[in-house]
Amino acid sequence: MKISLIGYMGSGKSHVSKVLSQDLDLKLIDLDHYISLKNNLTIPQIFEKRGEIYFRKEERRLLEEILVHETDLILSVGGGTPAYYNNIEMINHHSESIFLRTSVTTLSQRLLKQKSKRPLIADIPDGDLPEFIAKHLFERNHYYAQAKFTVDTDGKEVDQIVAEIKALL
Numbered sequence: 796m797k798i799s800l801i802g803y804m805g806s807g808k809s810h811v812s813k814v815l816s817q818d819l820d821l822k823l824i825d826l827d828h829y830i831s832l833k834n835n836l837t838i839p840q841i842f843e844k845r846g847e848i849y850f851r852k853e854e855r856r857l858l859e860e861i862l863v864h865e866t867d868l869i870l871s872v873g874g875g876t877p878a879y880y881n882n883i884e885m886i887n888h889h890s891e892s893i894f895l896r897t898s899v900t901t902l903s904q905r906l907l908k909q910k911s912k913r914p915l916i917a918d919i920p921d922g923d924l925p926e927f928i929a930k931h932l933f934e935r936n937h938y939y940a941q942a943k944f945t946v947d948t949d950g951k952e953v954d955q956i957v958a959e960i961k962a963l964l
Contacts, residue, residue, distance in 0.1 A: 797890035
C-alpha cells in the first residue's frame with residue numbers, strides 16, 4: 796500500500812508520516828528530504844542557487860520516480876507539490892492520498908517558529924504571515940481538496956491523527 800500525505804507547510808505531514816510509517820511498518824519517504832539528498836543541497840539552498848522552477852521540475856521528476864518504482868510506503872510531499880504540473884493526479888493514481896487540513900491560525904502559530912527554514916515565508920514580516928498563509932492556502936485548497944481523504948488536524952495529537960488515517964484505510 797502507498798499512502799501520500801498532502802497539505803500546507805506546517806500541517807504536520809512530516810511528523811504524522813513518521814509515526815504512521817512506524818505504526819504500519821512501512822518505509823517512509825519525505826519528498827523534500829529525498830530531493831535534498833539527490834541534489835546534495837538543502838531545500839533553501841536549491842531555491843537560492845537554482846531557483847524555484849528547477850526545484851519544481853526536480854520535485855516532479857522524483858515524485859514520479861518514487862510513485863512508479865516504490866511499492867509499500869508512506870510518502871510525505873511538500874506543501875506545493877500537489878499544485879504543480881499534474882502532481883495531484885499522479886499522487887491519486889498511484890497512492891491513497893490524505894489531506895491533512897489545518898487552520899490558518901494553527902499554521903501561523905507553527906510557521907512563525909520555523910520561518911528561517913521555509914524559503915517561501917522567510918522574508919515575510921511576522922504580522923503579515925497569517926494573511927499570506929490564508930491567501931496561499933486559498934490558492935492551493937483546490938488541489939488539496941482532490942485528495943481521496945481529508946483529516947482535520949486542529950487540536951489533535953499525532954496519535955489521534957494516525958488512528959483516523961488507519962480507520963479511513
